[in-house]
Amino acid sequence: MFDKLKGSIKDFSDKVKETVVEKEIKEELLEDVLWNLELELMQNNVAQKVVDEIKKDLKDELIGKTVGRTKVEKEIKNSLKKSIRKVLKTPEYSIEDFTDKKPGLVLFMGFNGSGKTTTLAKIAHRLKKNNKVLLAAGDTYRSAAIDQLEEHGNNLDLKVIKHDYGSDGAAVIYDAKEHAKKQGYDIVLADTAGRSHSDKNLMEELDKLCRVNSPDLKILVVDALSGNDVVEQAKKYTEIGFDGIVVTKVDVDKKGGATLSLGYLTGRPILFLGTGQGYEDLEEFDPDVMVERLLS
Ligand SMILES: Nc1nc2c(ncn2[C@@H]2O[C@H](COP(=O)(O)OP(=O)(O)O)[C@@H](O)[C@H]2O)c(=O)[nH]1
Ligand SMILES: [Mg+2]
Missing domain, CATH: 3.40.50.300 (P-loop containing nucleotide triphosphate hydrolases)
Structure with a gap:
């Protein structure tokens, strides 16, 4: 259902993997990939306000974090999952x-x-x-x-x-x-x-x-x-x-x-x-x- 969005997130992770040389995730390194994520989200009709919220949340979650190189993709996916999940409400009634x-x-x-x-x-x-x-x-x-x-x-x-x-x-x-x-x-x-x-x-x-x-x-x-x-x-x-x-x-x-x-x-x-x-x-x-x- 969300093929394009899925693709963009995979690219994002790959790019982070390429750019992160040290173990600590630095803001400069994330800038480029966050920009790409933003573009992709917008091309998938996600509203600007929501894009900003997801980006901010992701930055708060990741910057300064120390992770093993092989765990970067998993770490980012988990953070993104958390950020996106926050944006969606759970129905309280059926x-x-x-x-x-x-x-x-x-x-x-x-x-x-x-x-x-x-x-x-x-x-x-x-x-x-x-x-x-x-x-x-x-x-x-x-x-x-x-x-x-x-x-x-x-x-x-x-x-x-x-x-x-x-x-x-x-x-x-x-x-x-x-x-x-x-x-x-x-x-x-x-x-x-x-x-x-x-x-x-x-x-x-x-x-x-x-x-x-x-x-x-x-x-x-x-x-x-x-x-x-x-x-x-x-x-x-x-x-x-x-x-x-x-x-x-x-x-x-x-x-x-x-x-x-x-x-x-x-x-x-x-x-x-x-x-x-x-x-x-x-x-x-x-x-x-x-x-x-x-x-x-
Ligand atoms: N593919 C698809 N078509 C849908 C879906 N829901 C409604 N449609 C179609 O959209 C058109 C308009 O639906 P309708 O219920 O008449 O819209 P209304 O004017 O809001 O009452 C109809 O041809 C429906 O068959 C859906 O979930 N998927
Ligand atoms: Mg009708």
Whole structure:
């Protein structure tokens, strides 16, 4: 998944091995390799602030340290692992926790095409094994959005609450919650219309939708392919607020920097990675696994 980033870290270690002649790691010797690391991280769409943090942490960890020549690579990898791990948050909850609220309301937000509806369906597929799941067609803007959700509902054998196109998304979700309460559902998964920063009205509507329905969990869905732009996208949603992030299309994105940056810059945990278009293509995010993948 993170091939390029992995490559850059290996180069980094090799270069350090070449340049370190003494046992003590000196700042001058590291300068060149830190610069290379910075370039590589940036080319992999890791945000500047995050690059700086990783570099600073690595310097603090390594400079002045005395290591055997043969252990340099291992030492650097371990330090980098520690630095990168610090940048990623560990989710303190799982989506299953919200089924106890009977019904819990989970809202999916994000830009158009980021993968909201697909991610909602994947999570529904995951939860329905042990829970009664209701879907709410809260995206009443985009043509075919309701049909798309209904198709998922048919495939997964789950009920979908919907109104007509152009109706109020907040009302659809309200109805779904009421229906869920009456019928003993465990959880409602609600779709919303895709926002972009120019859509001021849509942002206001999303805000209203949240105030009317008080969601228990707000998930921001971002597309790894938008690269550094995901950080900008996430910023647009900080006013409304969100609790966790799903990064989609990591099967297509070979860079992986967006995932690193998002966790650090938003202060929110990444809950899942989307790894394809099928219902099973959803991976629970584990920061330790990610760090191992990056560096092994
Ligand atoms: N390869 C890949 N495609 C995805 C993934 N998630 C969503 N997609 C595709 O991205 C496109 C937009 O997804 P959709 O759920 O409609 O986005 P929405 O506009 O945010 O609801 C669809 O063609 C999806 O099949 C993923 O993890 N990997
Ligand atoms: Mg959609």
